[in-house]
Amino acid sequence: MTSLTDQLRAIVGAPHVLTEGDLSAYEQDWRKRVHGKALAVVRPASTQEVAAVVRACAAAGTSLVPQGGNTGMVCGGVPDTSGRQVVLNLQRMKAVRGIDRDNMTMTVEAGCVLQAVQEAADAAGLFFPLSLAAEGSCTIGGNLATNAGGTQVVRYGNARELCLGLEVVNAQGETWDGLSGLRKDNTGYDLRDLFIGAEGTLGVITAATLKLYPKPAAALTAWAAIGSMADAVRLLEMAHLHLGAGLTGFEVMGQFALSLVTKHFPQQRVPFAAESPWGVLIENSDHESEAHARAQFEQLLEAAMEAGLVTDAVVAENIAQAHQLWHVRESIPLAQAQEGLNIKHDISVPISRIPAFCDETDALLRREIAGVRLVNFGHLGDGNLHYNVQAPEGGDAPKFLREQEARVNGIVHDQVAKFGGSISAEHGIGSLKVDKLPHYKSPVALSMMRAIKGALDPENVMNPGRVLHG
């Protein structure tokens, strides 16, 4: 009888089935929290090949881990350590299948890198707004599988809101062509929205039809120095009132998070670093003109200074300066990684409750865990903070995580629940938070989720042990 790996070689071609050598790019996650061992890494080139791989694995009783750019933060796209899972890496499926300018849509294969999607939209004179620091390596399939957020959600929504249709290979190896570019379709259950955010546990996304937007005439960026989180929240409200639909980004960054950028990337310049406890990045995208956007920004910042919310501010003079400011923000995860292993929380709570959440939770953590360093930054415009925890200065970070991670998580997640929030606003559950979900999701919601998984993937072929216990 032919072995599974030989069958996989026959489907995708021998060079695209990897079983030996250094496979760490596929087996280890971006944060280096998990180093798994795959039976094989398979790199199909077409939807037909994906379907045949799924059928072969299902028949052999072997589970699959779909993988895009492997930039996920919750260890959902890497194999476990059993050596029995097949990694299904979609990176070879990167074609732009077509752009429909009148319909303002674009159909791309799942392995298309996000930046390539943005560039193809731009070349067609249109705009695809999803934007995150990993855009040079994450794939649109991974973005949809995790319902990624990023820095433009305040105006354009999460990945889910940017997708009109999907093509999916289900757990039985059948292909569902749901690539409609329809903006309205009420013919029953929304299958597309089931697969978005499912983290590869229900099927493999092989292609997507995405919404495109008109390019703004100008996108200006400002950096404001702020004294407290409460003032940042008041500034957000003011920015909504002054900029309306022009408000496309509103990010907050704590002083300690910014100090890590200065420490690990000394060539970067952080505005008002020494004197302000918080920095806020605001983006104003305007469909009229740059002059109009600048005038709106000046009015907003003047009003905010008069109200005592902003102590200092700068508006980028040109695109290069705007990129520099965004680069500081986007370097925080990399600076944190340089500083050492850390504990991440991509939480959300109602925006109005964020200041009280931070005050209480900061105090609790500092009281309970000696030397803890809080790295707080994120998408304040969406009520989503990266409320991260770094080991004490000069301490042994792996030991700190072994001994304190469960306690830190318990404190933060209980606080999130108390404030009516979510333990994952962006990165998902993966395998890292699978134990936590049952404590923070209602039993009714969990039982409906299990019913969906059981109906679509009764043999548990697709990414078992992620999101729900396998």
Ligand code: FAD
């Ligand atoms: P992978 O890491 O390969 O996979 C992620 C999950 O999706 C896994 O569960 C995997 O099984 C599943 N999956 C992947 N492809 C498919 C597919 N085709 N079909 C079905 N399932 C699939 N996330 C945010 O939301 N907002 C941010 O601002 C953000 N910033 C980031 C910045 C940095 C520096 C890094 C490293 C990560 C960041 N992330 C962010 C997290 C991550 O980039 C996103 O979750 C991204 O969407 C993952 O895409 P990927 O292609 O790398 O997916």
Ligand code: 2HG
């Ligand atoms: C971001 O917003 C990402 O930069 C990563 O979601 C957050 O590193 C993190 O905690």
Ligand code: ZN
């Ligand atoms: Zn984020």
